[in-house]
Amino acid sequence: MDRRLVAAAAVLALFLFSATLYALVVGLTSDSSEHDSWKMVDPLTQDEEHDHKNATEHDFGTPNIEFVTFNELTEPGNAEIQVADSPDGNTYAYIAGWKELHIVDVTDPYNTTVVGVYLDPNTQVLDVKYLEYNGREYVIVQNQIVDSGNADPNVGEWGDPAQVSVTLVDVTDKSDPTYVDSWYDTDHPSGPHNLYTHMIDGEWYIFVANPDYEECDIGTGEACGGITIAHLNFAGYGDLPRIVKVGEAEVSWETTNGGWIYIHDMTVQTWPGQDTNDPRYGGTFIYGAYWEAGLRIFDVTDVPHPSDPVRYLQYAGPCLTHIPVSCIWRAPEVGIWMNFSDLDFDGEPDASWSGNVNGGRASYIHYTEPFDKMVDASHLGYPAGKRHLTLLATEVLETTVGTGLIYLLDTTDYEIVMGKLTFKPKLLHNWEIPFAEDHFIPGGVEWLLFSPHNADTQIFSTGLPGQPDNSLGGAWDGRIYLGSYHSGLWVIDVETLMLAGMQERNKTEVYFDATVGYYLPHGADGVELSSDYYNFEWIPFIWAAEYHKGYVYTSCITTGLYIMQLDEDIPYTGQF
Numbered sequence: 001m002d003r004r005l006v007a008a009a010a011v012l013a014l015f016l017f018s019a020t021l022y023a024l025v026v027g028l029t030s031d032s033s034e035h036d037s038w039k040m041v042d043p044l045t046q047d048e049e050h051d052h053k054n055a056t057e058h059d060f061g062t063p064n065i066e067f068v069t070f071n072e073l074t075e076p077g078n079a080e081i082q083v084a085d086s087p088d089g090n091t092y093a094y095i096a097g098w099k100e101l102h103i104v105d106v107t108d109p110y111n112t113t114v115v116g117v118y119l120d121p122n123t124q125v126l127d128v129k130y131l132e133y134n135g136r137e138y139v140i141v142q143n144q145i146v147d148s149g150n151a152d153p154n155v156g157e158w159g160d161p162a163q164v165s166v167t168l169v170d171v172t173d174k175s176d177p178t179y180v181d182s183w184y185d186t187d188h189p190s191g192p193h194n195l196y197t198h199m200i201d202g203e204w205y206i207f208v209a210n211p212d213y214e215e216c217d218i219g220t221g222e223a224c225g226g227i228t229i230a231h232l233n234f235a236g237y238g239d240l241p242r243i244v245k246v247g248e249a250e251v252s253w254e255t256t257n258g259g260w261i262y263i264h265d266m267t268v269q270t271w272p273g274q275d276t277n278d279p280r281y282g283g284t285f286i287y288g289a290y291w292e293a294g295l296r297i298f299d300v301t302d303v304p305h306p307s308d309p310v311r312y313l314q315y316a317g318p319c320l321t322h323i324p325v326s327c328i329w330r331a332p333e334v335g336i337w338m339n340f341s342d343l344d345f346d347g348e349p350d351a352s353w354s355g356n357v358n359g360g361r362a363s364y365i366h367y368t369e370p371f372d373k374m375v376d377a378s379h380l381g382y383p384a385g386k387r388h389l390t391l392l393a394t395e396v397l398e399t400t401v402g403t404g405l406i407y408l409l410d411t412t413d414y415e416i417v418m419g420k421l422t423f424k425p426k427l428l429h430n431w432e433i434p435f436a437e438d439h440f441i442p443g444g445v446e447w448l449l450f451s452p453h454n455a456d457t458q459i460f461s462t463g464l465p466g467q468p469d470n471s472l473g474g475a476w477d478g479r480i481y482l483g484s485y486h487s488g489l490w491v492i493d494v495e496t497l498m499l500a501g502m503q504e505r506n507k508t509e510v511y512f513d514a515t516v517g518y519y520l521p522h523g524a525d526g527v528e529l530s531s532d533y534y535n536f537e538w539i540p541f542i543w544a545a546e547y548h549k550g551y552v553y554t555s556c557i558t559t560g561l562y563i564m565q566l567d568e569d570i571p572y573t574g575q576f
Contacts, residue, residue, distance in 0.1 A: 079544070124144060289392065367395070393453070452487075460479070486541060491552075
């Protein structure tokens with residue numbers, strides 16, 4: 001179906017009935033070649049009679065998203081997911097599961113099987129990253145006590161190295177995942193919250209978000225928390241790799257406006273542009289979600305590297321021993337964005353420092369992901385040349401109104417002043433669930449209820465043989481796949497947001513127009529579900545969404561793994 005014809009019809013109808021009536025609409029009806037008619041029905045059910053745990057009350061979704069399969073895994077309590085093709089010819093999903101790592105064969109998305117489990121009973125595993133090196137396969141998992149006082153079972157205290165470490169697991173044999181190494185960062189005793197892996201000049205590096213909730217010394221010129229950077233050394237210790245810390249990335253306090261500041265998540269990317277005259281060409285950058293410090297970009301191109309063994313030991317040695325000095329290498333900060341939306345129209349961004357935080361609806365930047373391909377948006381009215389896009393998503397605790405924004409940024413432009421390169425990010429447009437203004441997040445046992453969480457992005461080539469062209473006139477189409485807790489999976493069109501950024505339009509209209517579809521996964525009808533680790537009061541509770549070769553994989557904290565497919569993605573099945 002061509003969603004843009006659907007959206008155009010809807011916008012015309014709304015225009016005819018007036019903007020006031022638009023605000024009262026609970027769904028959009030349209031004609032399509034595949035469906036006689038369908039409505040975008042408000043899925044954010046919130047009334048006294050509604051039971052958030054009853055699956056029969058959460059059968060929502062647009063008909064352009066097909067439910068493929070469900071796997072309940074082995075234990076409730078699931079978090080981040082990564083899907084990867086293996087040298088053995090199969091495809092596997094690696095799912096962080098609180099005390100378990102689940103390995104699921106998803107080669108056939110309609111028939112999935114748990115083939116391996118790595119048990120780590122001493123902690124809460126929330127993130128997982130896959131990598132392959134020299135024919136062997138590994139995953140990195142982080143171990144953190146999210147809330148030691150409320151965890152069930154109570155797994156320990158903040159400073160226990162067994163609870164707060166990074167663990168390397170060999171998953172070459174999927175049926176027998178094996179411990180290889182772990183690393184406890186004494187500089188960050190609260191433990192890692194999220195992590196990322198990336199190869200720089202042929203060597204794997206691990207980037208770890210260490211919030212340091214209570215270990216903050218602004219007197220040193222640094223804000224709370226930072227990114228630990230470690231080298232995964234496959235050559236220095238014989239046959240087994242070892243994790244070697246080489247430095248950190250930290251936000252300077254003076255560049256913030258105060259508020260709630262710590263690193264939550266990040267993506268690391270080698271600059272995808274092909275312009276050899278761009279000073280970023282071949283460079284590697286961290287894009288960090290720093291809550292009310294916004295988006296922070298760090299340059300790790302010159303990270304201590306074993307190709308220069310003297311410099312490598314110069315920085316890695318003190319990180320290990322803190323003798324004669326502490327761990328001193330810092331990735332230079334080269335970009336900042338904190339221009340949060342002004343939702344109350346008082347002339348200031350909504351944030352703690354302006355007095356209108358509203359649960360972080362606009363300012364709690366929790367997730368960031370730069371797109372892996374640059375795009376030519378000249379057909380939308382943008383300057384000629386390739387544009388670099390970056391997604392930001394909030395995580396919202398409780399609100400009086402709304403559910404939480406995501407932002408689409410243009411991170412193409414830069415300047416060089418006195419030899420220092422600085423990214424110049426700018427907002428293209430934001431997005432929120434179109435029905436958000438009619439809802440709120442209550443807090444208490446329903447904290448986070450409808451909040452955005454983790455997402456994935458994808459750019460598709462269009463107009464080629466056998467491939468659809470639902471673009472707005474260019475040679476590409478872009479989508480955001482957003483995991484949004486009890487709101488489910490939302491698919492958002494990139495071009496529509498970019499075009500809206502060139503126009504003066506009602507934002508709610510844009511949100512409807514940019515929504516490709518949504519789906520709320522749910523468990524067995526009538527079955528109340530709960531987590532063994534937290535008293536989550538709702539189902540579904542979608543932690544993350546990941547696109548892989550035509551399918552969308554989502555992990556629900558309280559139930560398991562769900563796989564869906566958007567009809568527009570079908571032609572790309574089996575293709576990156």
